[in-house]
Amino acid sequence: MLELCDVQSGYGETQVLYGMSIKAGPGRVLAILGRNGAGKSTTLKTIMGLLPTKEGSMTFDGKPIPRRPYDIARAGIAYVPETRDIFPSLTVRENLEIASKRFPGGDDGWTMHRVLELFPRLGERMDNGGMQLSGGEQQMLAIARALLMNPRLLILDEPTEGLAPIIVKLIHDKLQDLRTAGLSMVLVEQNFGFATSLADDVVIVSKGQVVWTGTPDAIRADTEAQHRWLGV
Incomplete structure (x- = not known):
């Protein structure tokens, strides 16, 4: 590959x-x-x-x-950098929407609903800004955002x-x-x-x-x- x-x-x-x-x-x-x-x-x-x-x-x-x-x-190819690089001034929802709107996955792909099933904690923090998240939550968000790019x-x-x-x-x-x-x-x-x-x-x-x-x-x-x- x-x-x-x-x-x-x-x-x-x-x-x-x-x-x-x-x-x-x-x-x-x-x-x-x-x-x-x-x-x-x-x-x-x-x-x-x-x-x-x-x-x-x-x-x-x-x-x-x-x-x-x-x-x-x-x-x-999707990339989760060491620095995570989420947008601190945007909410969790906005961080995820940036990827989901640019890389729609179709019926079998990664959707907002599907990544929130994988990381339910993010569902509880959708309206929180990136800077308000813990380090673990930021990492979850970085991975979820990458998955919404529907990578192979x-x-x-x-x-x-x-x-x-x-x-x-x-x-x-x-x-x-x-x-x-x-x-x-x-x-x-x-x-x-x-x-x-x-x-x-x-x-x-x-x-x-x-x-x-x-x-x-x-x-x-x-x-x-x-x-x-x-x-x-």
């Missing part, structure tokens, strides 16, 4: 990715693990057109990924960062529901247990390259790789 081949990217003259190559299959969850500064978030930003590709190729369903973020969204691939960057354990479990359970429903996902996450319990496939990144590839069971058993590449 998604494939990056020898991608080089970075910020201005500062190169971060040095030949990044990953594959995310349809109906599967790919977890990208690595220490801080390894290039995980840079990889996601490059996929989403927020950073330029200096070399290499990126395809989605066998076609080159467009380079404008809006065109990438229209192609079927959902990309999430550090969805548990800064959240209380009870909210981490809630987010995990909701992502597990999405996984069971067959939604393809790419997940960047520092929480080793969270990531490996959701993933079908795992890659570890260091210095802008993939240094380990395998299954969740394999990385859980490979304590040497955990220590070397993740500091676990």
Whole structure:
């Protein structure tokens, strides 16, 4: 579904990715693990057109990924950034309507009703402004807004960062529901247990390259790789 081949990217003259190559299959969850500064978030930003590709190729369903973020969204890729990026001055309802009106899903797609069934807490906060939400509620809103874009691939960057354990479990359970429903996902996450319990496939990144590839069971058993590449 998604494939990056020898991608080089970075910020201005500062190169971060040095030949990044990953594959995310349809109906599967790919977890990208690595220490801080390894290039995980840079990889996601490059996929989403927020950073330029200096070399290499990126395809989605066998076609080159467009380079404008809006065109990438229209192609079927939705992104939940580490910073969540909800609109703080808009209500929950308005944040959701921005996506639902631009990306109607039809009878089988994601609708306002359906995302509120997934995150009923948002239904209780529809008239509250984004700045009035807790961190967990903001994360729910960011995921719900992404789903309303009716993506075929959902990309999430550090969805548990800064959240209380009870909210981490809630987010995990909701992502597990999405996984069971067959939604393809790419997940960047520092929480080793969270990531490996959701993933079908795992890659570890260091210095802008993939240094380990395998299954969740394999990385859980490979304590040497955990220590070397993740500091676990």
